[in-house]
Amino acid sequence: MRMLSRTENRGVCRLLSSVMSGTESHTDREEDYRFLNSMLMEKKLHLLFKIHERLKRFEKRSPIPVQEHAASLASELAEELINQGWTDEIKELVGLFSQPDFKSLLCVHDAVAQRTFEPTLPPIPDTVQEDDEDSVKIVSLVKTKDPLGATIKMDKSTGTIVVARIMRGGAADKSGLIHKGDELKEVNGVSLEHRKPKEILSLLARSQGEVRFTIIPASTREEMSSNKKLFMQALFDYDPNEDPTVPCKEAAVAFRKGDVLQIVTMEDDTWWQARHLGNTNDRAGLIPSQQLHERRVALQRPKALFKPRPVKPPVMDDVDYGAITGIHIAGLRRSFRLGRKSSWAREAARSRSWNTGAHSSVRPPTYKQVTPYHRDPKDPHRLVVLVGPSGVGVNELKRRLLLSDPDHYGVTVPHTTREKKRQENEGVDYNFVSISMFEEDILNQRFVEYGRYSGHYYGTSVDSVHKVMAEGKVCLLCVHPTKIKQVYNSEFKPYVVFVKPPCIEELHLTRRRVKFVCDEVNKNSVRVFSEEDFEDMITLAETMEKQYGHLIDKVIVNGDIVVAFRELKADLEKVQKAEVHWVPAEWNCSSSPTKARKSCGHLDSWI
Known part of the structure; x- marks a missing residue:
């Protein structure tokens, strides 16, 4: 009970008097008023006010307890008096000390002196975080x-x-x-x-x-659930100084493609609030929402990929660098989509149809929800997937990585149904299997990718990827972006590198005459890159990046193969040394909650 000052006390008394006089005029009509008036007229209530007034005056003296343990002192005194002799005075005093009322009075005195009358809460359990x-x-x-x-x-x-x-x-x-x-x-x-x-x-x-x-x-619980940390990886560059629609440039956050952002709130459909990873003490800033960025990209006019130019001297594909250098690495094969010359034409035609057909409405890459993954040294290395349009040099980058450190990098051995040649070794050049076994593995989805060439099956199996990773090596895999989904899971945790071509001017300078293996019969055949081939390569690269950008972790522009290789190798070394890997949140799903859900049922339990 809060102690009132004298002025406050007079105010309470006046208020009490006014309430009493107000109720008196209604006592003859309302039973509730009569009851309230009788309560206010009670002597006990007025005595409480008098006691309060006395206590208030006593409080002004700032009393300090002389003794905080009067009860124990009285008990000790009683024992000492008994030892001194048993006179009438001692009997009377010991009897007084022994009375329950007196003992209770001393206990209350000690409780007030020690202020132990205040309630205490039970301690919080140690198990609570x-x-x-x-x-x-x-x-x-x-x-x-x-x-x-x-x-x-x-x-x-x-x-x-x-x-x-x-x-x-x-x-x-x-x-x-x-x-x-x-x-x-x-x-x-x-x-x-x-x-x-x-x-x-x-x-x-x-x-x-x-x-x-x-x-x-x-x-x-609801607040904790809504405040769970949400991390997004940006899939595009953003500079608020170049954005005329941002509500406040000073309150916006700039970021680059690949940056991890902690989302603070997504309440606004247009502008989210976020901060850069690691800057937990900094204020949050505005970033365009996924919906806003998608609308912006949809409203943009298609940009010209290149300017019309006269046809330059013909250049040739750089798909098989092994044919140029004379170096052959067992198991290092081109992606099976490049098995024939016609595949290039089909792929280029398909890229043109993507830009003008249904795929032109593909949602552009904006943000990808990610979660931290702490790799244990005993865990296998992450799978490295290299993708890019035909002729951009994906296989050459893979070849150079393998030659740079064959003990650290490895490649899969493909499967085929054709007959083994004399100079070939089982399990080194190819895994030779029967048609029925190959088709059974197709039905069981045991291939990352496969195809037919000259009546024979060729393919890269999931088991061959497991084998390389089990050896403690970084498995290098070249596939078409449509096949990434076969390995895009928590088991392989792929690190996807997209190799894209430079501008068309650089392509004219860097793609000189190289040998292109069209088929196994005529290995010395040469294919010439035309202007249309360059245009299709750039168009296909842009389409791939737009459609599969949410799967890509790193973009390498292969203008100069030496520069591109150094950048790729340095990036992969950085990934291998990283303590924290930011991977898609969907990979972090555990099967244990599913088991718990299955066992819980749908019925409530009565307590």
């Missing part, structure tokens, strides 16, 4: 023969035990401390993690007298 201390509530209910009046169930999404219903009139309802949606963390100090509702019923059955619950209130 520090981040959750402010949101945890401890509720104690007296157990009777009647149920507590609530039902519990297991949350399907989190596996936690929550209050499903509160029954009106029950102990839980009357207490006003337990509500629907509250998460139960402990019962009588026993953690409920990974426990089923039936196990909790047995814990409650064994409880005697009092049941203590450790609870995360429903409102706090």
Whole structure:
């Protein structure tokens, strides 16, 4: 009870007098007024005001207790008096000390002197994390023969035990401390993690007298759920100084493609709030939302990929650099989509149809939700997937990586159904299998990619990727972007590198006459790059980046093969040494919650 000053006390007295006089005029008509007037006329109420006034005057003296342990001092004094002799005076004094009323008075004196009359809360259990201390509530209910009046169930999404219903009139309802949606963390100090509702019923059955619950209130659970850290990897560059539509340039955040951003809020459909990874103390800033960026890209006019130029002297494909250098690496084969000359034409035609057909409406890459992955030294290396349009030099980059460190990098050995040649070795040049076995693996989806050439099957199997990774090497894989999905999972955790061509002027300078292996019969045949081939390469690269940009981790522009190789090798070394890898959030899904959900059922349990 707050002590009032003398002025405040007079105000309360005047208020009390006015209320009394106001009720007197209604006592003859309303029963409630008569009751209120009789309560205000009670002598006990007026005595309380007098006591309050005396205490207020006493408080002004700032009294300090002379003794904080008067009860123990009286007990010691009684024992000492008894040892001194048993006179009438001592008998009377010892008898006074022994009276219950006197003992109680001394105990109250000590409680006031020590200020131990203030209520104390039970300690927070050690099992509660520090981040959750402010949101945890401890509720104690007296157990009777009647149920507590609530039902519990297991949350399907989190596996936690929550209050499903509160029954009106029950102990839980009357207490006003337990509500629907509250998460139960402990019962009588026993953690409920990974426990089923039936196990909790047995814990409650064994409880005697009092049941203590450790609870995360429903409102706090919702707030914690909404405040979970959300990380997005940017798939485009953004400079607020070049954005005339940003509400406030000073409040915006600039970022580059590949940057990881922590999203603070997504409440606005147009502008999200985010901060750069690691800058947790900095204020959040504005970034364009996914919806806004997609609308912007859709409204942009298609840009010319190149300017019409006269036809330059013919140049040739650089697909098979092994034919140029004379170096052959066992198991190093071109992607099977390049098996014939006609595949280039088909791919180029398909790229032109993408730009004018249904694929022109593909959603542009904006953001990708990511989560941190801490690689254990015992874990296999991440799969490295190299993609790019035909002729851009993907296989040459793979070849140079393999030659630079054959103990660290490895390539898969392809499967085929053709007959083994005399100079070829099983499991080194190819894995030779029967047609029936190959087709069975196709049905079982055991190939990353496959195709037919001259009546024979060729393909890269999932098992061959596993074999390279099991050797402790970084597996290098060249596939078409449409095949990335075959290995885009938490098992392989692929690091996808997109190799794109430079501008058409650089292509004229860098793609000189090279040998292109059209088929196995005529290995010395030469194919010449035309102007249309260069245009198709650039068009296909832009289409690939637009359609599969959300899967790409690194972009390498292969203008100069030496520069591109150095950049690629340095980037892969940086990835291998990184303590934290930011991978798609979907890879972080665990199967354990599924098991928990299967075991929880859909019924509530009565407590």
